[in-house]
Amino acid sequence: MPAQPTTLSIVIIDENRLRASVIEVGLREAGYDNLTTINDVTGIARRIADIEPDVIFIDLENPNRDMLENMFQLSRAVQRPIAMFVDRSDQAAIEAAVDAGVSAYVVDGLKRERVKPILDMAISRFNAFSRMARELEEARSELENRKLIDRAKGILMATRSLSEAEAYALLRKTAMNQNRKISEIAESLITAAGLLAPPEDN
Amino acid sequence: MSPHQVIAGFMPLLDSAVLVAAKEKGFAEADGIDLTLVRETSWASIRDRMAVGHFQVAHLLAPMPIAANLGLTPLAAKTIAPIALGLGGNAITVSNALWARMVDHGATGDLDPATAGRALRKTISDQREDWGRPLKFAVVHPFSGHYYELRYWLAACGIDPERDVEVVIVPPPLMADALASGTIDGYCVGEPWSTAASTVGFGRIVTIKAAIWRSSPEKVLGATAAWAEHEPDALAAVLRALSRSAQWCAAPSNHRELADILAAPAYIARPADWMLRGLSGDLDVGGGNVIRAGDFFVPFAKAAMFPWKSHALWFYSQMVRWGQVAHTPENASIARETYRPDLYRAALKPLGVALPAANAKVEGALQVPMPVGSAGASLILGPDGFFDGTLFDPDRLDDYIAKQAR
Numbered sequence: 084m085p086a087q088p089t090t091l092s093i094v095i096i097d098e099n100r101l102r103a104s105v106i107e108v109g110l111r112e113a114g115y116d117n118l119t120t121i122n123d124v125t126g127i128a129r130r131i132a133d134i135e136p137d138v139i140f141i142d143l144e145n146p147n148r149d150m151l152e153n154m155f156q157l158s159r160a161v162q163r164p165i166a167m168f169v170d171r172s173d174q175a176a177i178e179a180a181v182d183a184g185v186s187a188y189v190v191d192g193l194k195r196e197r198v199k200p201i202l203d204m205a206i207s208r209f210n211a212f213s214r215m216a217r218e219l220e221e222a223r224s225e226l227e228n229r230k231l232i233d234r235a236k237g238i239l240m241a242t243r244s245l246s247e248a249e250a251y252a253l254l255r256k257t258a259m260n261q262n263r264k265i266s267e268i269a270e271s272l273i274t275a276a277g278l279l280a281p282p283e284d285n
Numbered sequence: 286m287s288p289h290q291v292i293a294g295f296m297p298l299l300d301s302a303v304l305v306a307a308k309e310k311g312f313a314e315a316d317g318i319d320l321t322l323v324r325e326t327s328w329a330s331i332r333d334r335m336a337v338g339h340f341q342v343a344h345l346l347a348p349m350p351i352a353a354n355l356g357l358t359p360l361a362a363k364t365i366a367p368i369a370l371g372l373g374g375n376a377i378t379v380s381n382a383l384w385a386r387m388v389d390h391g392a393t394g395d396l397d398p399a400t401a402g403r404a405l406r407k408t409i410s411d412q413r414e415d416w417g418r419p420l421k422f423a424v425v426h427p428f429s430g431h432y433y434e435l436r437y438w439l440a441a442c443g444i445d446p447e448r449d450v451e452v453v454i455v456p457p458p459l460m461a462d463a464l465a466s467g468t469i470d471g472y473c474v475g476e477p478w479s480t481a482a483s484t485v486g487f488g489r490i491v492t493i494k495a496a497i498w499r500s501s502p503e504k505v506l507g508a509t510a511a512w513a514e515h516e517p518d519a520l521a522a523v524l525r526a527l528s529r530s531a532q533w534c535a536a537p538s539n540h541r542e543l544a545d546i547l548a549a550p551a552y553i554a555r556p557a558d559w560m561l562r563g564l565s566g567d568l569d570v571g572g573g574n575v576i577r578a579g580d581f582f583v584p585f586a587k588a589a590m591f592p593w594k595s596h597a598l599w600f601y602s603q604m605v606r607w608g609q610v611a612h613t614p615e616n617a618s619i620a621r622e623t624y625r626p627d628l629y630r631a632a633l634k635p636l637g638v639a640l641p642a643a644n645a646k647v648e649g650a651l652q653v654p655m656p657v658g659s660a661g662a663s664l665i666l667g668p669d670g671f672f673d674g675t676l677f678d679p680d681r682l683d684d685y686i687a688k689q690a691r
Contacts, residue, residue, distance in 0.1 A: 148327040150454040152359065153427050167359030174337075177360065181337045186329070188359075 091197065094136040095120045096127070098145065102212045106140065109208040115201060128154055138198060139165065139188040140205050143181065155188055165190050176202060183209035228266035235269035238276045288319040289519035293506075294331040295322055295344035297553040298457060299476035299563045300374045300504045302543060303584055304344055307530035309546050316526040318519070324551065327456060328426050329359075335509050336362040341516075342523060344370060345507035348600040351620045352428040355610055363510040366597070367628040368524050370504040371531065372589045374563060374582040375431055375494035376479035377401075377438070379471035380464050383420065384489040384571070386412060396568075396576055398492040398672045402442025405491075409449050419448075423455040423463060423472040430494065430503045431473040433603040438497050441673040446607075464488045475503065476563030476582065477555055483571035484559065490570040495580045498649070500587055500669040502596040505624075513628070521632035528590060528633055535585035540564045587666050588641050588659075592624040595645035595679040602682060606689045617682060630660075639664035648677040 093115055097103035103120045110118055119134055121127060124147045131139075131154070139155075141148055155165040165188045176199070180187055183206045189198050232254065239250035254272075258265045291313075295301040304322060307313045313320035323340065325331045331343045332353065347369065353361030379387065388394075390411065392404035409420060424431040436446040446452060455463050455472065461482035463469045471488075472479075482488035494501060506527060513520045533539055544560035547553050553560065562568055566581035583589045601620035605612040626644045633640060642658035651667025658664075671677075677685055 143330050143333065144326050146326040146456040146459065148329040149426050149456065152329055153454045156427070178337045181333050181339070186333065 090117070091115065091137045091193075091201065092117045092134060093119070093201065094131065094134055094139045096124070096139065096141045096145065096151065098122055098124075099142065102142065102209070105212045105215075106205055106208040109204050110201065113200070113204055115204075124150070127151070137190045137193055138201055141186050141188070142209075143184045143186050148186065152188075176206075179206050183207075184213065185209045228264075228269075231266050231269040231273065235272045238272060242276075288314070288317045289516065289522060290319050290321075291342060291519060291523060292321045292323060292340050293342045293344065294325045294334055294340040296325055296328065296331070296457065298344075298374075298478075298504075299547065299553070299560060299582065300371050300584075301344050301552065302534050302547060302564075303370050303527055303531045303590075304506070305547060305552055306534050306543060307526045310530065310533055312526040312530040312533070313523070316522040316529075318522050318526055320523075320526075322551075328429075332358060333360050335364065335507070336360045338509070338512075340509075341512045341519075342506055342508045345505055346426055346429040346431075347502045347505045347596065348428040348430065348433070348604070349426070350505065350507045351597055351600055351623045352604070352609075354619050354623050355604075355616055357604075357610060358428065364507045364623070365510050365513055365625050365628070366505040366507055366592050366623055367513070367520065367625040367632070368506050368527055369502055369590050369592055369596075370506055370527070371582060371584040372500050372502060372587065373493070373495040373580055374475050374503050375434065375473055376476070376490045376568070377435060377471065377473045377492050378460075378464065378479045378482050378488045378490050378571075379405075380467070380469075380488050381486075381571075382467075383408070383470045384491070387491070392491065394489070394491075394570065394574065396490070396492050396496050396570065396578060398438055398497050399442065401491040402438055402444065405439075406443050409444060419451045420470045421451045421453055421468070423453050423460060423469045423474075425457050425474055426454060427609070428604075430501070430600075431475070433600065433607075434494055434497050434501070435473040436607060437603070438492065438672075461485070461487050477553065477559035480559045480562045480569060481555065484562075484569045486571070488571060490568060493568070493578055493581060495578060495582075496672060498669075498671050499580055500583065500589075500667060501648075502593070502600075505592065520628065524629060524632035525636060528585075528636055528638055531585040531590055532638075534564075535583075537565070588639060588664055590629070591641050592626050592629055593641075593645055594621050594624050594626065595648050595677065597621055597624040598645070598679045598682055599648055599677050602677070602686050602689070605686050612683075612686055634661070637661045641666075645679045647679070649674075650676055 095103050095106055100122050107118055107120055167188050185205055187202050236250040239245050254265050254268055258268045295304055308320045308322055334340050335343055350364035350366045352358050353364045386408045387404040390404040390407035393400050439446045457474050457478045460472045460474050460478045464482050465487040479490050483490050534543055544557040547560045548557035563582050566578045567575050568578050569575050597620050604610045630640050639662040640660040649671045651669045653668055654665045655667050657666050
């Protein structure tokens with residue numbers, strides 16, 4: 084842990100509250116407790132002027148980044164000029180940050196050793212969040228797929244008088260023959276059944 | 286030969302059309318390019334992702350590569366502009382409240398920049414006290430055509446862009462909402478983000494880029510210099526695909542299809558009818574008034590894709606004018622060398638399209654369309670006048686900068 088981490092003032096600007104809190108928790112655990120999270124950019128110039136941050140993290144996808152950068156460069160809202168990253172020559176750190184989806188702005192003159200651990204922490208937390216979000220998305224689509232397959236099985240059982248196992252085997256065989264996913268076959272089947280169904284069933 | 290993999294960043298704007306059609310209509314594929322388009326949410330993000338190699342090329346505001354090479358922006362990789370993505374395409378829109386006051390002060394609603402600017406100046410001087418704050422105008426980026434043409438227009442109409450108004454930055458898709466909510470009083474932006482306010486009754490288009498400076502530069506395709514040096518064949522193929530795409534985009538018979546493509550969720554995600562306004566130049570300026578705007582957006586004709594060094598130098602002159610960079614011979618040279626007409630000519634020669642014989646021209650000199658020297662197809666340029674009648678001679682850059690000094 085760096086010496087006197089608490090003296091650095093850090094601002095996290097992220098409209099995604101969940102991600103912001105994931106980063107915040109990580110930084111707090113590492114001993115950085117002079118933190119402010121801003122979810123809404125309304126009135127942000129005043130807030131930043133009040134806080135006078137040393138380091139600012141903004142998610143890369145934030146549509147207000149051009150506005151924020153302009154604000155940092157004009158230096159009216161901020162007492163000291165703020166540049167992106169601590170050291171332009173540190174290409175690996177910059178790439179890691181952009182890959183992770185975070186941009187870091189550091190007040191002029193701050194030493195690399197002081198900022199590096201904070202930057203690394205933010206990057207790892209952003210990565211962890213993306214992983215989490217991806218897993219959640221996968222779990223959600225997995226559930227969706229299972230529902231689709233169940234419905235398709237039901238349609239086959241009703242229209243072709245098949246057992247559940249036979250209906251599933253038919254879906255799987257069709258998928259293998261067409262080199263597609265079972266869920267895709269199920270989806271086409273449901274769509275087709277919907278088109279062919281009498282109006283009162285819609 | 287396997288196709289060149291090229292990833293391009295773009296912002297949801299009408300003038301991403303040439304890039305989008307290059308992919309969707311198969312021009313990129315036909316030229317051996319496997320083109321992936323990635324929509325971005327800020328110009329900063331495009332710049333960062335070019336810097337770390339996620340994108341080899343991108344839809345960029347024309348002054349951005351110059352600012353990058355001058356070291357004025359964070360994280361900027363050395364970037365070249367080998368081709369432009371059209372001329373014009375922007376409008377200046379004001380809130381209904383401000384428009385009503387401008388009408389009281391003589392605004393006529395015919396898009397004439399001088400009349401609108403005079404009305405705005407009178408409104409500001411008459412009613413400065415009423416507002417309690419300076420009028421706020423938004424642009425999308427400090428290194429953009431919008432920033433410079435808005436300031437050029439204001440200054441030429443006797444309004445001090447630093448003292449009489451405040452210029453702020455707002456992302457294009459949020460402009461109309463910011464205007465409706467009263468956060469800003471006006472803005473300058475590319476289509477369809479003026480139509481987004483005027484057609485739904487949030488604001489009024491008071492003038493357009495093509496009226497402030499006819500046939501003026503707006504976006505370029507930026508390429509990272511390292512990639513361009515390493516993959517010259519891929520870059521040349523991209524330029525050829527974009528040229529063919531622009532030719533397709535320019536044909537009025539294709540506008541409906543192009544508007545539908547751009548309206549899709551992956552691109553601009555707004556109604557196709559909004560796209561047609563900018564493509565056809567029949568602008569809905571607000572209040573049910575449709576005005577035919579000449580040369581509103583020119584993707585191909587008039588050598589619209591040629592990266593004129595005089596365009597680069599004009600942007601540079603405005604960077605100096607508004608205190609973004611100090612004028613030195615070295616800086617002027619960096620700006621001039623950012624634009625690469627040599628690469629444009631070399632790549633497009635086999636297509637037989639019109640290639641201007643010169644690298645630079647006197648901007649504002651043509652009052653009427655004029656045939657000029659070219660290789661390949663014959664070429665007609667202009668009119669290209671500034672609304673205040675001034676000329677920009679790139680060979681007399683120092684004089685121009687001195688004349689504009691405040």
